């Protein structure tokens with residue numbers, strides 16, 4: 453009898469596991485030459501059509517729509533292409549559409565060769581407030597066989613839109629352009645213990661803004677970065693929630709700021725974001741491959757900032773985190789056998805986050821090859837001993853959960869770091 457129960461319970465466990473495939477993470481990082489290379493500048497303007505009152509526009513910050521053709525009175529095909537190649541599958545798109553008369557139209561979203569549709573469409577009437585397209589208006593074509601991840605993507609999709617004289621915004625994720633990010637940073641800097649300043653300029657002259665949360669003379673430091681990759685908005689939203697909690701009025705946050713100062717670069721790639729890039733900066737480079745050679749101004753600025761801070765304060769970076777987005781929530785950590793300035797902090801932290809969120813069990817992938825540093829996590833660890841990780845949020849993770857996770861993550865981290873500093 454006991455055996456039967458055992459068999460049943462093993463069967464049930466396997467079934468549950470099979471139903472919830474976990475994202476296994478990306479293949480090992482390739483080392484590439486990070487010297488600047490050309491990008492294709494997107495043509496910007498409005499597109500109109502013969503015998504039609506419909507107008508498409510990509511003439512705004514963050515837009516990406518490389519071509520649009522009319523197939524018949526109600527169907528239009530959009531072509532979306534990247535800033536250069538080779539490039540990861542993160543095909544960002546954003547455009548506006550309107551018409552004199554109210555009507556329904558179909559827009560087919562297509563991409564350059566080998567690239568598939570990834571981002572579920574979001575709609576807005578003001579470019580600020582977004583909602584997901586109703587799934588009855590969404591049709592996938594030539595979907596991959598996998599149940600999950602890149603292999604499950606459709607080649608192209610058809611979306612049905614209700615348009616009229618009011619502008620409809622259509623975008624792969626919420627539009628979080630540099631001006632919106634800087635507005636957020638400025639609003640946070642209304643607090644007396646938060647300051648903003650620029651630590652350098654991107655290739656196209658946009659500021660690389662830095663937020664300082666806490667005393668700028670503190671010897672105990674954390675570094676937080678986000679948005680090396682423009683479309684990774686969910687990672688950015690998690691970073692916001694995380695930083696807002698480190699800057700909150702809670703007793704814990706106030707205590708934390710007496711001991712630790714957090715430096716935040718919320719937007720590492722402002723040129724890429726404002727130009728609607730899929731992944732690269734204006735130098736045509738994946739910034740998260742440039743943390744060994746520092747050929748790009750954005751990575752160079754962070755390196756100089758961190759080195760100067762160490763020289764000024766004679767202190768330590770205890771923790772470094774880089775927020776990204778991918779198919780599902782996953783953490784890329786440094787192998788726990790490598791000890792930094794607060795050994796095992798990242799592992800114990802992730803473990804505690806899992807325990808605090810019911811039923812939450814994201815994948816953790818650790819890496820012991822940190823040379824050449826190449827990616828930010830390796831650089832933070834190898835150069836400064838900061839316990840470091842890449843915090844990846846799923847593209848479709850519900851926004852309220854992102855906020856909640858940011859809050860819990862920040863609180864657990866503050867508790868642990870205060871506790872370990874005492875020891």
Ligand SMILES: [Zn+2]
Pocket residue numbers: 681684776777
């Ligand atoms: Zn990324």
